[in-house]
Amino acid sequence: MHNVLVTGGCGYIGSHTAIALMEEGCRVVIADNLSNSDARSIDRIEKITGLRPVLERTDISDAEACHQLFERHAIDAIIHFAAHKYVNESVREPLRYYRNNFVSTLNLLREMQLHQVRHFIFSSSCTVYGEPDTLPVTEESPVKQAMSPYGNTKQVIEEILSDCCKADENLHVIALRYFNPIGAHPSGEIGEIPHGIPQNLLPYLTQTAIGIRECLSVYGNDYDTPDGSCIRDYIHVYDLAKAHVCAMNRMMRKQQKQNYEVFNISTGNGYTVLQLIKTFEKVSGKKLNYKIVGRREGDIPKIWADTRKANEELGWKAAYDLEDMLRSAWQWEQRMQQEG
Ligand code: NAD
Ligand code: WQD
Numbered sequence: 001m002h003n004v005l006v007t008g009g010c011g012y013i014g015s016h017t018a019i020a021l022m023e024e025g026c027r028v029v030i031a032d033n034l035s036n037s038d039a040r041s042i043d044r045i046e047k048i049t050g051l052r053p054v055l056e057r058t059d060i061s062d063a064e065a066c067h068q069l070f071e072r073h074a075i076d077a078i079i080h081f082a083a084h085k086y087v088n089e090s091v092r093e094p095l096r097y098y099r100n101n102f103v104s105t106l107n108l109l110r111e112m113q114l115h116q117v118r119h120f121i122f123s124s125s126c127t128v129y130g131e132p133d134t135l136p137v138t139e140e141s142p143v144k145q146a147m148s149p150y151g152n153t154k155q156v157i158e159e160i161l162s163d164c165c166k167a168d169e170n171l172h173v174i175a176l177r178y179f180n181p182i183g184a185h186p187s188g189e190i191g192e193i194p195h196g197i198p199q200n201l202l203p204y205l206t207q208t209a210i211g212i213r214e215c216l217s218v219y220g221n222d223y224d225t226p227d228g229s230c231i232r233d234y235i236h237v238y239d240l241a242k243a244h245v246c247a248m249n250r251m252m253r254k255q256q257k258q259n260y261e262v263f264n265i266s267t268g269n270g271y272t273v274l275q276l277i278k279t280f281e282k283v284s285g286k287k288l289n290y291k292i293v294g295r296r297e298g299d300i301p302k303i304w305a306d307t308r309k310a311n312e313e314l315g316w317k318a319a320y321d322l323e324d325m326l327r328s329a330w331q332w333e334q335r336m337q338q339e340g
Pocket of ligand 2: 199299
């Protein structure tokens with residue numbers, strides 16, 4: 001049984017991953033400063049798994065607090081979700097993003113050295129591909145100049161991890177490049193809880209459907225896509241969670257081909273915003289109030305993943321389709337309304 005430190009484990013993807021790990025028999029310690037989540041995630045995880053993960057309310061960008069965390073717990077592997085994640089916010093507040101995302105990662109790497117922790121999974125993003133020249137994107141597709149400080153933190157942290165692996169053959173790292181995670185746990189007990197006005201499509205859409213927001217703006221219908229709206233590769237958050245378990249098993253079983261590896265994690269299917277809205281209307285039975293507005297600055301017209309490497313080498317494949325993702329997101333939105 002492995003002891004896994006899940007940083008940012010009260011957040012959206014981290015909480016689902018904690019569940020997937022616990023279902024595999026791992027002991028989970030969550031370190032979260034609750035800057036974008038709340039401690040009720042722990043109750044929800046317990047309700048689903050029957051087990052309560054340890055919660056350390058720790059800001060891992062605080063070097064001493066991070067050190068104490070490693071003194072208190074014997075850790076076999078780390079899954080590092082904790083970061084600020086909003087692209088627009090990062091443009092307005094670059095220093096806050098650079099400080100939190102870099103310093104947290106550097107603190108963890110330092111403590112890993114001190115405590116001989118040798119397995120690390122990093123939450124990276126398809127944002128590293130920028131606007132791709134060819135589709136689908138493979139792990140070999142070029143990493144483009146970052147379009148935001150947030151994106152830059154993902155690129156530079158990948159480089160830092162790669163350099164550390166070159167310098168230390170005992171260190172094992174997997175960077176998972178997520179595409180667009182959406183949806184909620186199949187139990188309906190846990191999901192995304194956006195703080196403030198949602199910046200991503202799905203929470204804005206479900207909040208519109210339930211009446212919290214008046215109208216969803218679709219950013220552009222004049223792109224070179226079948227209906228003119230942007231194409232993304234959406235992935236069910238619980239499929240994404242399970243990819244972390246596969247990545248951890250690969251490291252622990254010493255199956256890595258190199259000690260630093262990168263995988264695209266998604267379904268490999270691209271959908272336009274308007275296709276997604278239609279599918280949502282079908283699974284929810286609700287008519288969505290939306291309007292077409294101008295393009296959003298910085299949006300990539302289309303991107304989807306080549307997932308063969310993850311399918312073949314990680315032995316992982318997405319199980320849920322777009323309807324499943326949207327059904328679970330809608331179920332979760334309704335659940336949040338009931339809870340008030
Ligand atoms: P989230 O905001 O829901 O979760 C992040 C968690 O980290 C939050 O609970 C927050 O309180 C915590 N946190 C932030 N800074 C911290 C610190 N210094 N110390 C301790 N805890 C801290 O975000 P998410 O959507 O679950 O994303 C998780 C990771 O995946 C992030 O690294 C994000 O960049 C990456 N990612 C997300 C997406 C996406 O669309 N959601 C896509 C690609 C990559
Ligand atoms: C999806 C599509 C919008 C909101 C972001 C980050 C990326 C990664 C995933 C972390 C786009 C359209 C959106 C709305 C809309 N995150 N849209 N109306 O931009 O693909 O990626 O999250 O690493 O780095 O940039 O996700 O959910 O914002 O947008 O029409 O109100 O929905 O134009 O085509 P995006 P998103």
